[in-house]
Amino acid sequence: MAEFLSLQAAVSRYIDDGDTVAMEGFTHLIPFAAGHEIIRQAKRDLTLIRMTPDLIYDQLIGAGCVRQLIFSWGGNPGVGSLHRLRDAVEQGWPNSVEILEHSHAAMACAYEAGAAGLPLAVLRGYVSSDLPKVNPQIKCIECPFTGEQLAAVPSIRPDVAVVHAQRADRQGNVLIEGIVGVQKEVVLAAKRSIVTVEEIVDDLGASVNACVLPSWAVTAIAQAPQGAKPSYALGYYERDNAFYQAWDEIARDRERFQAWLNDHVLEQGAVS
Amino acid sequence: MTLEFTASEMMSVTAARALTNDMTCFVGIGLPSEAANLARLTHAPEVTLIYESGTLQTKPEILPLSIGDGELCESALTTVSVPEMFRYWLQGGHVSVGFLGTAQIDRYANLNTTLIGDYRHPKVRLPGGGGAPEIATNAHEVFITVKHSKRTFVEAVDFITTVGFGRDGKARDDVPHIGRGPTVVITDLCILKPDPTSKELVVTSLHPNVSREAVIEATGWEIRFADSLETTPSPSAHELDVLRRLKARTQAHHAGQS
Numbered sequence: 001m002a003e004f005l006s007l008q009a010a011v012s013r014y015i016d017d018g019d020t021v022a023m024e025g026f027t028h029l030i031p032f033a034a035g036h037e038i039i040r041q042a043k044r045d046l047t048l049i050r051m052t053p054d055l056i057y058d059q060l061i062g063a064g065c066v067r068q069l070i071f072s073w074g075g076n077p078g079v080g081s082l083h084r085l086r087d088a089v090e091q092g093w094p095n096s097v098e099i100l101e102h103s104h105a106a107m108a109c110a111y112e113a114g115a116a117g118l119p120l121a122v123l124r125g126y127v128s129s130d131l132p133k134v135n136p137q138i139k140c141i142e143c144p145f146t147g148e149q150l151a152a153v154p155s156i157r158p159d160v161a162v163v164h165a166q167r168a169d170r171q172g173n174v175l176i177e178g179i180v181g182v183q184k185e186v187v188l189a190a191k192r193s194i195v196t197v198e199e200i201v202d203d204l205g206a207s208v209n210a211c212v213l214p215s216w217a218v219t220a221i222a223q224a225p226q227g228a229k230p231s232y233a234l235g236y237y238e239r240d241n242a243f244y245q246a247w248d249e250i251a252r253d254r255e256r257f258q259a260w261l262n263d264h265v266l267e268q269g270a271v272s
Numbered sequence: 273m274t275l276e277f278t279a280s281e282m283m284s285v286t287a288a289r290a291l292t293n294d295m296t297c298f299v300g301i302g303l304p305s306e307a308a309n310l311a312r313l314t315h316a317p318e319v320t321l322i323y324e325s326g327t328l329q330t331k332p333e334i335l336p337l338s339i340g341d342g343e344l345c346e347s348a349l350t351t352v353s354v355p356e357m358f359r360y361w362l363q364g365g366h367v368s369v370g371f372l373g374t375a376q377i378d379r380y381a382n383l384n385t386t387l388i389g390d391y392r393h394p395k396v397r398l399p400g401g402g403g404a405p406e407i408a409t410n411a412h413e414v415f416i417t418v419k420h421s422k423r424t425f426v427e428a429v430d431f432i433t434t435v436g437f438g439r440d441g442k443a444r445d446d447v448p449h450i451g452r453g454p455t456v457v458i459t460d461l462c463i464l465k466p467d468p469t470s471k472e473l474v475v476t477s478l479h480p481n482v483s484r485e486a487v488i489e490a491t492g493w494e495i496r497f498a499d500s501l502e503t504t505p506s507p508s509a510h511e512l513d514v515l516r517r518l519k520a521r522t523q524a525h526h527a528g529q530s
Contacts (some may be wrong), residue, residue: 004414007529016453025339026325026326026339026340026354027325027339027340027341028325028340028342028345038421051354052402059480071400072400072401072402073399073401073403074397074399074400075338075398075399075400077301077337077338077340078301078302078336078337078338079337081397081398082399083281083287085397086397089397090394090397094323101400101401102400102401103402103403103404103405103406104292104324104354104358104401104402104403105358105359105362105363105403105405105406106406108354108355108357109355109358109359111355112355112359122361123358123363123406124406124409124410124449125363125405125406125407125409125436126406126444127405127409127447127450128432128435128438128444129401129432129433129434129435130386130431130432130433130434130445131386131401131405139286148448148449168393177325178345178346178351179325179326179345179351180326180340180341180351180352180353180354181325181326181340181354182353182355182479183352184353185355211353217513232342234342234345238342239337239338239341239342239525241337241338241341241525242443242526242527244338245337245526246338
C-alpha cells in the first residue's frame, strides 16, 4: 500500500545520489515541487530521464544534480532553448552532463515496455535518421516473422518514478486526468515511485475507465498543492505560459539563474 | 483594393490552404499549429487535428504555447496516453499528414532540429527530435512550413534528425510501410515541392511580389525553379481577418497569465 509522507521525507527516503530518476508529465502535471525538493536536498550524480526535460530539468541541471540526461525533446516549448541544459552540454557548467537522445515515439515505447516488464521496445522508427549514429541505445532488429527491419531501444526501468496527479483518496489510490502522458507507464516501470497530489479526498470520483493508479502500485504519496506550477493541473490551475516565457531571460544568465534558484527554491521551505 | 499583408501572414495562409477537410493532421507546435488552426477556422472546419500530447480531434480557441496546453485537451474529442498516440494512431497508419517545422532543411528536405556543428562539440545545441522522426515516416505525407533564409535552407543539413529523402534522395526507396515523405514546403517567399524523380526541392510557386533573386539569395544551394512557375494567390480579407484575430487572442491569453 502507498505510504503517505511529507514531500521532504519521501524524497529523502526514496531518492539516493546516483539514482536513475524519471520525473514525468507531458507538459501537464510536471512534478516541480518534487524537483525543487531534490534540489534543496542537494542530490547528486542523478541520471534523469524525461521525454521533454522542460524547465524542471533545466533547474535540476543548473543546480548541479545531474550527471546524465536521457530525453527526446529538450526545448522550452514555444519559447526556445533550455539555457541551463545548453550551458551544461556546450560549456560543462556547472558540470558536464552526458546526453542520450531519442525520439518521442521511442521513449514512449520504452516506458511502455518498462511497464510491461520487457527488456526492449520495438518500433517502426528512426528510418534514415542520424540519431542511431550518436546514441548506442538505438539498434536495429529483424522481425522473425516478416523479416522487416525495425528499431529497438532498451526499456526504461528507473530506480524512481516521480509524477504529479490531481488527487489521491485516503487509501492511497491516485487519479490522473487530462493529458496523461506516460504517467501510468513510468510508475509501473520503476522500482519505487513518489506521487505528489493536489489534494487528498474521501472519494476519487473516478469514471469506470479513468486513469487510476491503485494504492498497491505506488510507493509514496505526498500532498503538494500547486505542485505542478508553472506547468498545470487540469481542473485546478492553468499553465503559466508567461512564466515559461520569462524563464528564457532568467535561465540565460548563470548569475541570474543562481539568484532565482536561491530566492525561489533554496530559501523556500518544503511543502507540507 | 489591394490588401496589405506581411510575408509571414502570406506563409501562414498558404500553409493553411494545403489542408483539406478530409485530412487527419498530426500537428507540430509553432508555425504548423498556426496554419492548421487557421485552416480549421476558414476553409477546412472538419479537418482533424492531433497533437503528440495525446489530444485527438482538438479544436483550440487560442494557439497553444506548448504541445500540451490545457486548451488542447479540453477542446479535444478525447485524450489518449502518449504511447497510444505514437503506437496506435501514428504508427498504426491513421495520420494522413504530418505538419512540421524545422531549424534547418536541405535540398532533399531532410530536417535538422538537433544541432549546428559537430555532435560532441556543438556550436548550437537545438531541442532535438521530439515526435518528428516518426511523424515523417509514419504519416502518409508530410507538409513543412519554415521561414526562408540561408541559415535555414542549407545544401546538406549538419545532422539528419528527421529524414526527407536522405543524402541522395533515395532514402525511402524500397523501405516497407513508409509514407511518401515531404510533398510540399511552404515558406514566406515561395512554395517548393520535391522533383518526382530526383526528390530535390524545386520552387513551384512564388508568392506575390517575390522575385526569383530573393529566393536564390535566401537558399544555400543552387535552387531550381519549375518550368511552369506559378504565382501564389494572395490571402483573402477573410483569411487575414481570421488569422489576425487568432493571433491577437493567443497573445492576450498567454500574456495575461502569471
